[in-house]
Amino acid sequence: MMWNFFIWYVLFSIGCWLVSGYFALYKKRETPAEIFAFLGLAVLGIFIAQLWIFLERPPLRTMGETRLWYAFFLAFLGIFASCRWKYAWLMSISCLIAGVFLIVDVVNPELHSKTLMPALQSYWFIPHVTVYIFSYALLGVSCLCSLKLICQFRNGSEDKELLKFTDNIVYVGLGFLLLGLLFGAFWAKEAWGHYWAWDPKETWAFITVIGYLMYIHLRLQNTTRQIAVYILSFAFVLLMITWLGVSYLPTAPMSIHTY
Numbered sequence: 098m099m100w101n102f103f104i105w106y107v108l109f110s111i112g113c114w115l116v117s118g119y120f121a122l123y124k125k126r127e128t129p130a131e132i133f134a135f136l137g138l139a140v141l142g143i144f145i146a147q148l149w150i151f152l153e154r155p156p157l158r159t160m161g162e163t164r165l166w167y168a169f170f171l172a173f174l175g176i177f178a179s180c181r182w183k184y185a186w187l188m189s190i191s192c193l194i195a196g197v198f199l200i201v202d203v204v205n206p207e208l209h210s211k212t213l214m215p216a217l218q219s220y221w222f223i224p225h226v227t228v229y230i231f232s233y234a235l236l237g238v239s240c241l242c243s244l245k246l247i248c249q250f251r252n253g254s255e256d257k258e259l260l261k262f263t264d265n266i267v268y269v270g271l272g273f274l275l276l277g278l279l280f281g282a283f284w285a286k287e288a289w290g291h292y293w294a295w296d297p298k299e300t301w302a303f304i305t306v307i308g309y310l311m312y313i314h315l316r317l318q319n320t321t322r323q324i325a326v327y328i329l330s331f332a333f334v335l336l337m338i339t340w341l342g343v344s345y346l347p348t349a350p351m352s353i354h355t356y
Contacts, residue, residue: 099151100206106144107199112190114172120277121185131179134192138172145169145353152211157226160344161207166227168195170234178238190241221284229277230247233340235270236309239263240333243326250323260296264316267329271309278302297346300340 113133121130145165148156156162175191178184213222242263249255281299282292293299309332315325 099148103144103206104203106140107196107203110137110141111196111199114189114196115212117192118189121189125185127179127183127185130185131176132187134172134176134179137192138169138176140287141165141169141195142333154211154213155223155226156207157223157230158210158213158217159207160341161202161205163226163230163340164198164202165286167234167237168198170231171195172200173239174234174238178262184259184262186245187238187241191238194237194241201351203306219284219287221280221287223279225280225284228273232270232273232277235266236329236333236336237275239266239270240330242266243329243333246326247323247330250326255322260322263326263329264313267309267312271306271313274306274309278306297343298339301343305332305335305339308335 117130117133117137119130120133121124145156148162148165156165157341172192172195175184175188175195178348179193207325244258246256246263249259277287285294286292308328312325312329312332316322317330337349
């Protein structure tokens, strides 16, 4: 099975990202850092493509498969931030976290069946899940920025360019999150006959959107920046509950989002 070779792809990608971090954080050499980071990303992308071909379906069904995409998107955004805005620290941390998600997949592999249940055999399946995971990665990057800003505030400093960058990432990330929510509503109408059912997954998705809207509202009202940044970090906790935590709630077995 294709998944049996996964560990070798993971070791290669993580190895490249560790070398990238060495060049970025210790040697302060951005070019080789970005090259090694991209090499690790490319190998992960090759595995996802091969898994797609092997399964004869998009690898977007199980939690393990979505973790693959999250790792890919998170590393990609970190590399892009380094190339475009010279945030080498963000690239290194993003790749490190992506590596953690890959290790979780190695330790906790999941059944990767080729078959899709009828509800998933929809043209909304790929855009809904892909857009959602990409938004999670964008908002994950914004959370990393918020943590760095919190550290700066505590040290009595402030990077206004980083704050502006964080705002823009949240705008884009929330936009994709809402787009994914819209795709999901259309898909639900097609699959179950209604757009919204107040399912646990849907309810927490709504709560997550409110969390990020609170951050945007506070920033537009020029409220204390420290408060807004703390709200942003908390909003990411809500996002993780939506994605990973809902499955452990007592109501999870009754969810229509359990596949």
